[in-house]
Amino acid sequence: MNIKTIETYPVAIPLHKPFKTALRTVTVAESIYVKITCDDGTTGWGEAPPTHVITGESLFSIQETIKHILSPALIGKSLLAREEVLHLLHTSIVGNTSAKAAVDIALHDCFAKRCGLPLYQLLGGSTSQLETDYTVSVNSPAEMAEDAAAYVENGFPVLKIKVGKDTIAADIARIEAIRERIGSEATIRLDANQGWTPKEAVSAIQQMEQRELGIELVEQPVPAHDIEGLKYVTDHTSIHIMADESVFSEEDARRVLVTRSADLLNIKLMKAGGIHKALQINKLAESFGVPCMVGSMIETKLGVTAAAHFAASQRNVTRVDFDAPLMLSEDLIDGGMQYNGRIITFTDEAGLGITNVRTEKEAIR
Numbered sequence: 001m002n003i004k005t006i007e008t009y010p011v012a013i014p015l016h017k018p019f020k021t022a023l024r025t026v027t028v029a030e031s032i033y034v035k036i037t038c039d040d041g042t043t044g045w046g047e048a049p050p051t052h053v054i055t056g057e058s059l060f061s062i063q064e065t066i067k068h069i070l071s072p073a074l075i076g077k078s079l080l081a082r083e084e085v086l087h088l089l090h091t092s093i094v095g096n097t098s099a100k101a102a103v104d105i106a107l108h109d110c111f112a113k114r115c116g117l118p119l120y121q122l123l124g125g126s127t128s129q130l131e132t133d134y135t136v137s138v139n140s141p142a143e144m145a146e147d148a149a150a151y152v153e154n155g156f157p158v159l160k161i162k163v164g165k166d167t168i169a170a171d172i173a174r175i176e177a178i179r180e181r182i183g184s185e186a187t188i189r190l191d192a193n194q195g196w197t198p199k200e201a202v203s204a205i206q207q208m209e210q211r212e213l214g215i216e217l218v219e220q221p222v223p224a225h226d227i228e229g230l231k232y233v234t235d236h237t238s239i240h241i242m243a244d245e246s247v248f249s250e251e252d253a254r255r256v257l258v259t260r261s262a263d264l265l266n267i268k269l270m271k272a273g274g275i276h277k278a279l280q281i282n283k284l285a286e287s288f289g290v291p292c293m294v295g296s297m298i299e300t301k302l303g304v305t306a307a308a309h310f311a312a313s314q315r316n317v318t319r320v321d322f323d324a325p326l327m328l329s330e331d332l333i334d335g336g337m338q339y340n341g342r343i344i345t346f347t348d349e350a351g352l353g354i355t356n357v358r359t360e361k362e363a364i365r
């Protein structure tokens with residue numbers, strides 16, 4: 001089972017509504033699809049979106065890294081020596097975590113197909129069903145309240161609200177407007193995407209606690225590099241704090257876990273460099289008694305299907321944020337994860353379960 005070819009395909013899908021966070025606004029989901037073909041005919045698919053402001057990668061850099069660095073390192077290697085192949089993948093270039101993730105996902109798809117098992121079962125098979133939240137972009141309080149109400153009415157009782165783009169007073173006004181509109185039942189989690197200083201974060205979270213706005217957790221309140229600041233926030237608030245952009249690698253995770261700088265971790269395949277590294281981060285977090293969320297970038301259903309298989313395989317993954325494909329105006333794959341509102345399930349197909357992929361160039365089976 002040797003790797004014969006690694007091909008890349010750029011794709012682009014418009015979003016229903018612009019996705020706005022403290023870091024960026026996205027109107028079109030661009031991505032690179034990767035197809036690995038082995039000499040026994042097995043094929044596997046992966047995906048990497050360019051998230052410039054988080055991973056530092058562009059569409060061009062992802063494609064060039066895969067074509068000119070990762071492919072030459074891996075072609076001809078046997079997938080039956082998976083540890084060696086993954087070691088080569090991760091040591092052939094530093095950084096470039098999304099490009100590595102796309103290849104890692106396609107390798108896992110191939111391997112699970114060879115084993116004849118859905119990937120989540122091969123990785124651990126903890127559950128066969130997940131429930132996703134839905135993200136409310138940063139806008140005016142009135143628009144966010146309307147969006148939140150629409151998502152709850154459509155069957156998404158857990159909302160992730162983007163904050164941290166301007167003032168704390170404005171963020172509190174947004175949460176108050178949303179809570180007033182949707183009532184006390186729905187769960188609200190916040191994501192500041194690095195938008196606050198540590199003191200601003202403590203002040204904002206304490207005010208939300210006093211106003212009893214019912215916040216479940218706050219994700220990445222402070223800049224990614226500021227682990228001391230993250231710990232300051234965790235130590236001075238009672239709402240759970242989740243690290244996202246602060247944790248790419250297992251080494252990042254260890255630093256946050258050892259110093260007790262966050263209560264929860266958000267693992268994304270595009271930050272970790274794929275499933276192999278994500279498994280290591282989750283197991284490390286589990287050993288510290290720290291549960292993980294698994295999320296995604298603005299990815300298409302292909303990449304999120306891989307994240308969903310990883311999430312479903314692991315006991316320590318207690319939350320998922322897999323709404324990105326629901327924000328897109330089109331699907332380019334058949335099969336993969338199945339949505340029934342917030343409920344995500346899998347088919348019995350082996351690997352990622354993808355039965356057809358449509359790229360701009362051609363429909364490929």
Ligand SMILES: [Mg+2]
Nearest residue numbers: 191219220244
């Ligand atoms: Mg986040």
